[in-house]
Amino acid sequence: MLLELKNVVAGYLKGVDVLQGVNLQVDQQEIVCLIGPNGAGKSTVLRAISGLLKPTQGEILFDGDNIAGLRADLTLRRGIAQVPQGHSSFPDMTVHENLLMGAYSISDRSLRQQRLDQVYGMFGMLIDRRTAKAGNLSGGQQKLLEIGRALMLSPRLMILDEPSLGLAPITARAVFDTVQKLRADSGITILMVEQNARSGLAISDRGYVLELGRERLEGKASTLLNDPRVAQLYLGGSAIVDDSDESQPVARKGKQP
């Protein structure tokens, strides 16, 4: 087991917990896909793992160590690299400079060069465009650059937040292929959030369906793809509003119609 979340609670506003006790596990060399409707807390799970958000409760075990609340730069040093949602490359820097930014914490020149060679080896397109400004790349190329930049530290766990967002279907396909190839070639473990649930599950080993801050379903990706309960979680039909708390925060309620 590389990563394990135990009862993780986290949120952005006081009193509003986006994650209400999330449990999930990612094995070495697995591709795990997190899906779920808007506001389920998918990106928040990723932010809690990478240290961009401090959980208020729970444990996040990475290789057995509890890293909950650890700063993002420290989780990165431990081997967790996140590729955020949307475009995160530095648009005015060249492709090459962007890759070097990914290796800012490596002071050993030969190691840095070695990583550069590896990344250029994996993404031939990046060599061709190495002096181009990142902002001039297509959306799909930028996404590959961001993945390449995350690989510069040779992470053990790569976290991808909606890699296909805003990409044309054929480009999204190329990004998904790259993710699969990465795992096959370098044995990296991947945890990914994907809005296009079917595409995301199609390249994953396992999946979790998150809904309103809790993991509701877990299973083999191929099984989840055909599970009618997934549709229910997306389109309602489940008792979504928590009624267990009968107390009213307000002084007065009007008459029931």
Add this chain to the structure above:
Amino acid sequence: MSVMLQIDNVSRAFGGIVAVYNCSMNIEQGKITGLIGPNGSGKTTLFNLITGVYPPDQGSVSLRGERITGLRPSQLCHRGLSRTFQITRLFWELSVLENMIVPVRQVGLRPLFGASIHSHEASRAMELLRRVGLEHMANQPARKLSFGQQKLLEFAAILMSDPDAILLDEPAGGVNPTMIRFMMELITELNAQQGITFLIVEHNMGVVMELCQHVVVLNFGEKIAEGTPVQVQANPLVLDAYLGN
């Protein structure tokens, strides 16, 4: 049943991105209608087109048969159409009570910073604050409210102008379950007792399916389905829109 809002072939593009394309729908008077769709499907853009935040490139919007395309939000408020925003927009340093008075002043009764609050305005405002459970906060600055309370205040404030139709942009977003339940009861009551028409954008499907009598589904800016909650839930096109291909 008569039509409150008629949306006819409305389109709007931003640069090369077509956010809403050729959308038509009727929002029936006295009903609670839900507007759903995956991220980026054009829901808020459609809200903005209806409420005059920006005009459509083509198409028209009518309120009770009268064309309102291109009218400003303040003019629409005067005609009985009000809205809330996904992210609340309040005057943080004004008191909760003063925030209630602002929309009334906007419709031109009196300059905003003129005379002190009139007693009939104040009593109406307090009555509404009581209704949403915020009367104990009336003299506190709005910034002291929790996010859920801010949403309730925004909701109460638009009730000051006695709207016939209310557009709510994610009333349950970022709000705790108890408050969501309260908000749903409030909407149901206002609809049942005062006949207020609601159009609601909401991602919390439990809320949509329980609250709405009719649901319209957008995907990539186009209307792909509409019907009762049960019909929409069973529609494979809707499922494809949400789960991808």
